[in-house]
Amino acid sequence: MKKIDKLILKDFIPPYIMAFLVTEFVLVMQFLWKYIDEIIGKGVSLGILLELIFYWSVRIIPEAVPVSILIASVMVFGNLAEKYELSSMKSAGISLTRIMGMGICIAVMTSMFSLFASNYMKPRANYKFIYRYNAIKRAKPALSIEEGVFNKDFRNVTIRVGEKGRDGQMIQDILVYDHSVQDKRLVNVLTAKEGLMYAGEDDDYFVMELQDGVQYREMKDKKAKPEDKKPHPMMRTKFESWTKIFDLSEFDLEAQNVNLTRKKYDLLNAFQLKATIDSFQREIVENERSNLNNFSQVMSYEMVEPEHNAKENLPSQVTKAIKSKEEIVNDNRVKVKKSKAAPQQVNTAKLEEVSSIIETFDKKGVIPALTTAKHRSERNNDKILKSVRMDDTLQHSQSLYVLRLNQQMSWALICILFLFIGASLGSIVKKGGYGYPLLIAIIFFMLFIILNIMGEKLTKSGSVPAVFGAWLPYTVLFPTALILTYKALNDSDFSYLKNMVLTLYYKLFPAKQDV
Known part of the structure; x- marks a missing residue:
């Protein structure tokens, strides 16, 4: 060197x-x-x-x-x-x-x-x-119950405390929502004027002792149907003392089952990122192919089906005048003799005029045909919209x-x-x-950070x-x-x-x- x-x-x-x-x-x-x-x-x-x-x-x-x-x-x-x-x-x-x-x-x-x-x-x-x-x-949500704030850390329970004493145990104006019922539409709420909250030995459990309160609970009508929107009967219970014990073992740091799917790209290296990008690309190609199939089904129904049923739904006077392809070919092959044809009287009867193809259908089959066409179009439209949304989601994730x-x-x-x-x-x-050098360096680094954030947001x-x-x-x-x-x-x-x-x-x- x-x-x-x-x-x-x-x-x-x-x-x-x-x-x-x-x-x-x-x-x-x-x-x-x-x-x-x-x-x-x-x-x-x-x-x-x-x-x-x-x-x-x-x-x-x-x-x-x-x-x-x-x-x-x-x-x-x-x-x-x-x-x-x-x-x-x-x-x-x-x-x-x-x-x-x-x-x-x-x-x-x-x-x-x-x-x-x-x-x-x-x-x-x-x-x-x-x-x-x-x-x-x-961890330990009981230690962070704040005044006037709904605490949702406990499983299936939401707690709000109006006021807390200086010792952190005396509480007033308590509101407890119980979401443990299977039917989430049913209300189960408890209110109390005052109470006491404290943690047990070794912080294994948390106790709430409430006094002078009321519990409001909606009862499920067994005869009522799920789509029935009639009000449910409600039971109101007054109590002088109510005790609830919460198990704190679910908040153990070592027993946590944390969801890490959000921002998963921050947990991958370059090779894993490349493999994930390729998998997204394959899904995008398959989704686009499925989208094209949905379009082809729509086009085949709109173009082939009417052509197939057109002749069957026409009036009899029109169908008699229509020749098939074979008849036209055979007529062209026949040699026409050069002779004067005997004059014939022209039929002046007019054919029925129609302004819409619907008028050519049988009156009994119009409504079923329209209903079927409507259902098919809605179904195909839903498939296409779902496929388009899926494609946008995949491309955004990629x-x-x-x-x-x-x-x-x-x-x-x-x-x-x-x-x-x-x-x-x-x-x-x-x-x-x-x-001076530090000032210049900070200015350029701030510019770099701003551009980086701008590019990420865009x-x-x-x-x-x-x-x-x-x-x-x-x-x-x-x-x-x-x-x-x-x-x-x-x-x-x-x-x-x-x-x-x-x-x-x-x-x-x-x-x-x-x-």
């Missing part, structure tokens, strides 16, 4: 590690601000909280490494330019691209690490985080997986792009340290293809990197742009002259 590479490596590693740790800290704080309200009061130990923070810090690695490259490159090359070390290297005949060589190697290795983290570390951390977080949200697959590559390659942006900006502005709304939405930040920042690199290689700055802005400003707002 040459001395210039050792110099860049020595100056690059400390700010790179510092920027990575600071970015991780900021993103972890974002997690705490977002989720701390749902974690506090659930009886979560410090170990589980640290475990959640660890999983979150692992899953944000692909987001943290690009800004680390950007901050480190701006600081290093800005510091070299400020101390005129960069100018000395250029005067010695070393090009800027050669000076950036070690930085490019670090950016490439960072991109490879980002791909590794996105494919192997992030999916596993996402799984662990979602599992633990969803379990914590449902686009989310395509977006996530391309985002993995986009977030990795943006590290290399940020190296060129940061090194070029540092050599142009000639400012090192933690002030993809989910169906406005743009998933590939374009994933590569939108790279598409916008790539020309910026080219311009900045060109300026840095030619030792030019943006003074002309500054002069243009000042000239335009003085023209719009001329200075006032003293009289």
Whole structure:
């Protein structure tokens, strides 16, 4: 390794590690601000909280490494330019691209690490985080019963407490909805003026003791039919004391059966995403083939069926005058003798005139024919609409997986792009340290985040293809990197742009002259 590479490596590693740790800290704080309200009061130990923070810090690695490259490159090359070390290297005949060589190697290795983290570390951390977080949200709901808020954490029971005492046990104005009945249309509600709630030993059960209340319960009429909309009889029961014991074993963190189907694409690596995209494509093709079959059935019914029954439904005077194809062919083959035909009297009887094909049907068969046609058309229309909705759903789901697959590559390659942006900006502005370079890096990273969120939103709304939405930040920042690199290689700055802005400003707002 040459001395210039050792110099860049020595100056690059400390700010790179510092920027990575600071970015991780900021993103972890974002997690705490977002989720701390749902974690506090659930009886979560410090170990589980640290475990959640660890999983979150692992899953944000692909987001943290690009800004680390950007901050480190701006600081290093800005510091070299400020101390005129960069100018000395250029005067010695070393090009800027050669000076950036070690930085490019670090950016490439960072991109490879980002791909590794996105494919192997992030999916596993996402799984662990979602599992633990969803379990914590449902853990010990008795501890988080708030005043005036309906608590639906208990199975088949909804509880609302009007007021709570300072000790957290005395409660007033209680409302309890029981949804354990099989027929959910039946109302079973209980109200009480005051009561007491507390957890049992080892938090295995939760007890509610209510006093001075009323229970309203709708009774099911066994003779009533399901489609009968008549009101059900109601039973009202007054009580002086009512006790309900809830089993808290269902809220055990280790016994949780958490649903992880939502945002499943965050739990897959690139190979699994590609396989899922291919399976979606096969389903889309099969659905489109089924849709074409439904269209063909509609067309065959509309065109073939009337042609088949047309002659049978015509009046007898018309059918006698119609010749079949065989009769026409045979008539053409017969040689007509050249002789004068005897004059015959022309039949002046007029055929019946019809204005609609319905009039040619038998009067008894008109209504059944129309009813059958209506039912068939409605059935075919429902099939086609269902197939179209299914196709839209499959394509939307496929686009989310395509977006996530391309985002993995986009977030990795943006590290290399940020190296060129940061090194070029540092050599142009000639400012090192933690002030000006950090501000520039934050501005560009915010632009990248905004473009990334914009592309994701546009993809989910169906406005743009998933590939374009994933590569939108790279598409916008790539020309910026080219311009900045060109300026840095030619030792030019943006003074002309500054002069243009000042000239335009003085023209719009001329200075006032003293009289």
